Amino acid sequence: MFKKKPTIKPLSPLRSSDRRKLADQIIADFDLAPPGADNSDSAEKKAEATAARTSLRSSLLPDNVQSARFTTTHGPELKQISGTIYVGSQDGADSRILWWQIDGRMYPSIYTLWNHPGIVPLLHTPEIVVKKLRGGADLMTPGLARGPPFPKKARKGTVVGVASLERPSVPVSVGVCEIDVSALEQVQGAKGHAMETLHWAGDEPWSYSTGARPGQEAPEEIVGWQRAIDGDDIGMEGLNIDDEDDDEGGGVPLEHSAATVNGAPSKAGIPAEENAQGEDLDEPELSQKEIDDAFRNAFLYGIHQQKTSHPHEANHGLIYPLTQSSVVSSLINPFLPAHTQRQSQQLQIKKTSWKNIKKFLKALDKEKLIKTKEKDGNETTITDIDFNDPSLASFKPYRLPKKDTGSSAQPEQAAATSSGGDDAIGQKIEIRTLLKPTRELQPLFASAPQPYYTTAEIGSAVTAYVNAESLVSATNKRLITLNPTLANAVFDGSGSLDKEVLAKGSVPRDALIDRVSKAMTSSYTIVRNGVEAKAKSGKPPKVQITLETRSGNKTVTKVSGLETYFVNPRLLADELRKTCAGATSVEALAGAAKKTEKVVEEVMVQGPQKDAVLKALEKRGVRSAWVEVNDKVKKKGGR
Template structure:
């Protein structure tokens, strides 16, 4: 769930003493073995699991799962919760915390090359668990917490829940393992949760273990080493997926992506076969009429429904046909249905014929035909059960291709950072703490700095810990317009400091050295509006700021939305910047949002302006 940065991450705030005690009790209840552990380097266990300066923040993952992060004063994640999971009341340790207590949770062992696959977002499959040579498989129930270790090392690299019981995995020892997932992974070393922390080096006694490359055609194995024999045997049975260029073991369990690829390829092959075997056969007029009628029923049943009719109707007939009817034709032969091949030949004539069936009502306004209302109780509409549409097929194919491309290539992950640089007023704080006044600091780092400074100088009011008594340094660094204050609420000091700093931002790819640019992040703008002829369009601008190829984005949206796309220079922008705007036909905000977030654009940097809302 941390393969990508959180969609939203609220500000970290220090835990109150009561909340900290509640969290500690919850941890000790969930992991009772901690109660009996001896201090580590003379530090009590309670001070390790809930250290001083512990802070929390609400977040929403990129897959829309809400949760809570608990980090130390430096911002390194120690624990986290996922509110929508079955482990609602259970707090989970991060890899940072697991390295302090490597035996806290039972674990499964896999090979190092498999860990690399898990870092790309995959779950651990049953054949990826080492069971040979009497490798221990804990007796865990389905849904139980489990960690994953690389062979030859005691330190966990991931944490998740069992997808099957330990008995099912252990039963495969000595024979071909069954297909399916072994562990649903929440968090793994080097993911985005890890990247929020200190990124500390491996422990001093880290052992790499024997590593087998997945790219080798031959493997040197030790006859006494059953684990290496098992991996070598699995890796010998490699089959190449020619169409996608992906290597997969013959007996490797098929993933969800494999199934989607297979379904998609099967559909393509079937379509090709139909075209090859029936090159001269086209839809009859009766078949075209029926296909268009069913497409209209699909629209009225699932798209232009009674609940949204007030916002969408009246609707221009051409918009109804191009943005709704055509994308909602049934898959297969019906996808070739066109009004010109029907018995009506013209759109207006067809809609008038449907109106005579008492299904819809139309009206001509200033020379254009509009759909005014729908008879939601019409027997034909109520009896219609729906079908798979060409729009769904295109969306599914685009999704499969995107996931396949991501799984089979070195994907560059977009990174968006905002940082602050001291100005002449706030520089005194950084100089007094030995930090560079020319450096760039994230909001999290600034809060940690203030907490550390106030704690060191003992600035908290003894009578009210929520009030900070300002010394000379903070009085100058946090001043607003020359005001004279000696006390400030604790929850306001970070905001005051930011007001006396200069905001910068960096947009690039993970692994690059950040080069900050003055100013805040300019969000991508999505605008939905009605143009001439009452056609709804969705416009997208600002893609260049997030290093998104505008032409490639336009093609992807065109395939996903099954609608026409136009790319034009952005009105009002400087010609030197060469900014462009993508316009897609129809209300496509949901699809555009999904593509942008898939490309790594955080949700908070996507603005939406709806100009189609009717004025009250």
Template structure:
């Protein structure tokens, strides 16, 4: 296992070339190994949005660590630890504790908690099979179980609870022979542990059978079954899109079903009668609602969904979600979300400088007008004050108010007349820009300033590789995750979503290669967006002509 002194010698920090210099088998503590042995290291949980920052090279700060009711694992400074996401015991990163557990609590859970050495989606992960984290249900200890541990002095997996998560010598010997290429060794060790896992499952089933009834007369297992079905059908009806298929079952649970769980409730499949997600999906496959296949060894994916199934059609979205589920999009029969391009109208606000010109029409500073309103008000003002030139009606005489509002200081002594077009264009330039966006099924939204276009740029990465970066999709009601998934399937290239620098609530899509031609077809032809709202299409690569 890595110690503090070994990190600087064996942990890579500058790209993939340093991986080749490793001469000792200290790479066993990768996320791949920890997915097979989730309890190998002390585990600390964080929230899913933090994973993007960890994958980008950030360390884990203590405010991002979730403190469970049973307390944090007891570790010392320099201890190698696993980092998991809330609701899933599958580690997504490996780090070194910068302080002991007691020091973390004494600091009020503030400051840097872990120096991250390796995370899911980094270069080390790329040396493996690039699989996604599995879904490993959390070990939630009930009060009765906590009391029994005091008597038996062991947890349900047979480990000493006060052993500070130490590793048995036999397990250490087995881990020493593992590597990223030795999948057979992992499978063999996992098969040896199956009897213990079966015993734990049987114990959980026995406990479930004697669960007390809740206030509504149902057991906890019955209520969890109902919540599981609700989240499943809600996800199929409102979250999953046809373009996402095939969809990893673990991703379906993590990204779709968990988000459909009502506030104040927690979905825990282990507390249901199904115990495992695979068993639940197998039942739904028997009902011909979904079709699940093992596309990769040991990894199951949902490959087909029957959105016309009576159970999906008859499902009613809970009231708490109904406003969100039907928000900017309508849904067709096969579950594919239909995108409606927003209606965008430029507006203009009356500034202090332009207020005298609009005063006669009853508009004060801050009034918001459309371009047609501005045109009509200016024409009315010109006619009311008899400013049309008698010799040439294409010109308007400049009076003191027009002079102060529209002319620069150096122009005031030289210009006495303006053409109608020049007069109107100068008025629009002097007004404050606003815009109104109307999404399908929503009330119009008025914002100050001009609407930023969808920005497409090409960036250069290591080894002279190019990536396409797309920003501002949310401003047009587009789901960045859907756009990334669609492009990834069409061009067969890796696509990721990262936080937009300088914007906490915005993200950007990044996909390998110059994919502007495919992106233009998606945005212009399929989403029906106007070209003037897309910036960067001119950077598309020229298509080679076939001879």
């Protein structure tokens, strides 16, 4: 629904009476009445029920909630619809869209789901499907996981949330069931839509903020949602999706999801026997202690590698606080001893005794190997590491799995080789502007027909045309006499110059060439090391460098649009991690690519690293003129 940015009118406060009515509507629609709400046997119980309902109202719609009308488009026909958004905050947090209403029906935002576990039925699907949902795709029935049975309330027309198998307690999408999901007895081989996607983490409502702040990142875990699903065996029964777009290859994700047949890893819809690729399917299961030791040793290896790679730098190149995601991507995943697909299947954080990364870090804190701090109640960050701990001093590196350089989505090894393997370094890049004649202008280029023309070629073609048509003025060779083709195709009479030219019946040669150029369709091509890429319409996109504040006053630098200039985001991130001595990450840029296009990735590095990024891009032939810097930190400070 929100693929395109909606038009939102100015916010206005919501009257207390309207807020109560709206909150009561939400309570009724989502069956959220607190216990004892209908029990009026005594004045005391009635008072308790009233207090509970008042508290629930304030939780769903805070006192500071504001509303505004909005318009957007929906469906394949881009039908225009309008509704109302409700924006508010609690506990001093940023004001965000909490609900939106269309045709009298209320829908919760991602932020509301994060703060109100259990408010809607929660469906699950693999991360590869979540990526598609974040582009606005609907959830298909074969993509449903963790069932049957599915949540009993997930009936046709019901509002539901969707979470990935990798982070099952964190909803990332909101939609409406198109079928009775709770009644499904199997999904394998099924067809059709299960849920119509309306809103997701990464779309425009998620990004909306009255304080011009970027959208909040999803937490690693939400305890309230986790309680509802603890004890469930998260599987992928019935999954039948095409995995040719799966960019999850390589590495060992903390929550790696793979279809299984009789316990053996398998590609979706392919029997395990045909998918073994020579691996030993009888490989024994790792014990709980072996899995725990693998994760602990991987963390020690990551710290050891950081210490030996940056012996003379402060904190050995680490910038505190370290977020859970950066610890996973830089200090754990690259060092897990997963040499086979089956080992990758078993080495998952949910299969450790800690169950999640937050508890894992807390355990290391108790050992006094690290110091941690709670952030926003949802995430644990590392604030210090004891590099002189005896366990680090006695640690001995072990053999790591070979890095699959052919997979663009593999997590970068912290022990990666130098940037000498990056073929973008030293490349020669040139951008050529090309112009394509419209149908009306085709007669001017009949002498030398071709799909695209440079500015110089346009001048030559126009000169050849006026000479062939004998349109050069006999008294002034700088003037070109208009003929019907020029008059109709070039000068349409919309501007003051057009009227003057048409009145005189002639135009200067330079003005004619300039006007023909402006009337043509603009395209561009990028020439790399003398090889010209396929021409594309429009202007060449710029590399985007964005500086913004996250988690209070911590600045991060984001870089996207690298693929246009043949720069590998993951190799760039590897270099920036070393040169900036800070954690980096690479993630798919939500909504940046169409379904038929390759995933566009965004590099994030800790700290204000604009200069370092520009220098790294310059080494790769990307000029500063092709880069656009958006300093949101500076704008926020009013400097």
